Amino acid sequence: MEDTPEKYEGGVVKKFMYVNRRAPHGTIYAQESLEVVLIGAAFEQDVSIVFLDDGVYQIRKDQDTSAIGTKNFSKTFRALEMYDVEKLYVEKESMEARGMTVDDLIVPVEMKTSEEIGRLMEKQDVILSF
Amino acid sequence: MAILHTVNKSPFEKNSLETVMRIAIEGSSVLFIEDGVYGAMDGTSLNGKVSDASNRLHFYVLGPDLKARGLSEGEVMDCIEVIDYEGFVDLVVKHDATHACL
Numbered sequence: 539m540e541d542t543p544e545k546y547e548g549g550v551v552k553k554f555m556y557v558n559r560r561a562p563h564g565t566i567y568a569q570e571s572l573e574v575v576l577i578g579a580a581f582e583q584d585v586s587i588v589f590l591d592d593g594v595y596q597i598r599k600d601q602d603t604s605a606i607g608t609k610n611f612s613k614t615f616r617a618l619e620m621y622d623v624e625k626l627y628v629e630k631e632s633m634e635a636r637g638m639t640v641d642d643l644i645v646p647v648e649m650k651t652s653e654e655i656g657r658l659m660e661k662q663d664v665i666l667s668f
Numbered sequence: 669m670a671i672l673h674t675v676n677k678s679p680f681e682k683n684s685l686e687t688v689m690r691i692a693i694e695g696s697s698v699l700f701i702e703d704g705v706y707g708a709m710d711g712t713s714l715n716g717k718v719s720d721a722s723n724r725l726h727f728y729v730l731g732p733d734l735k736a737r738g739l740s741e742g743e744v745m746d747c748i749e750v751i752d753y754e755g756f757v758d759l760v761v762k763h764d765a766t767h768a769c770l
């Protein structure tokens with residue numbers, strides 16, 4: 539790391555990137571990722587979240603899991619703002635391949651190209667993939 | 669600065685190799701480990717894509733994982749370097765961050 543991480547009271551702030559690549563309800567990955575994001579945010583880390591491939595389905599709006607008996611954690615994405623997690627990115631290529639636009643999403647995100655996502659990744663201290 | 673991307677699943681089962689090749693920017697590295705090593709073999713349908721990407725990315729494959737699967741170093745694509753565990757550690761140290769693509 540070329541820059542000394544910024545200090546906050548009681549610790550060091552690092553740049554954490556969470557990379558979500560899986561659809562939301564078939565496996566536990568998406569929900570577990572969100573748990574870890576919230577933990578990072580609770581420790582006041584500099585958090586960003588990237589949705590790639592089927593990961594973009596995690597933040598589709600109008601999810602209703604009542605008939606499958608699992609938690610509809612998609613609503614939790616809307617609470618991230620309260621934890622100062624505001625850097626949410628979707629990959630343009632992944633969205634287009636699935637016929638989706640930002641209007642289909644439950645939270646405001648920034649749309650980035652593959653290359654832009656790659657450049658963002660280079661600025662991170664820690665990258666966690668789910 | 670450069671990122672080390674690891675791929676641990678067969679590219680014929682999962683799309684992690686394709687995703688990594690799409691987002692990795694010039695000068696980054698890609699390391700095939702575990703079942704990911706099948707993506708390093710010569711003579712597969714993926715050779716063209718990997719070969720093209722090797723103009724801008726560095727490719728490595730973990731030797732012990734090849735050996736465990738009965739694959740010889742001679743069967744690995746020319747644009748991919750075979751490394752051992754020490755080489756893996758060196759790569760991790762050399763890069764600024766590791767993206768273990770799952």
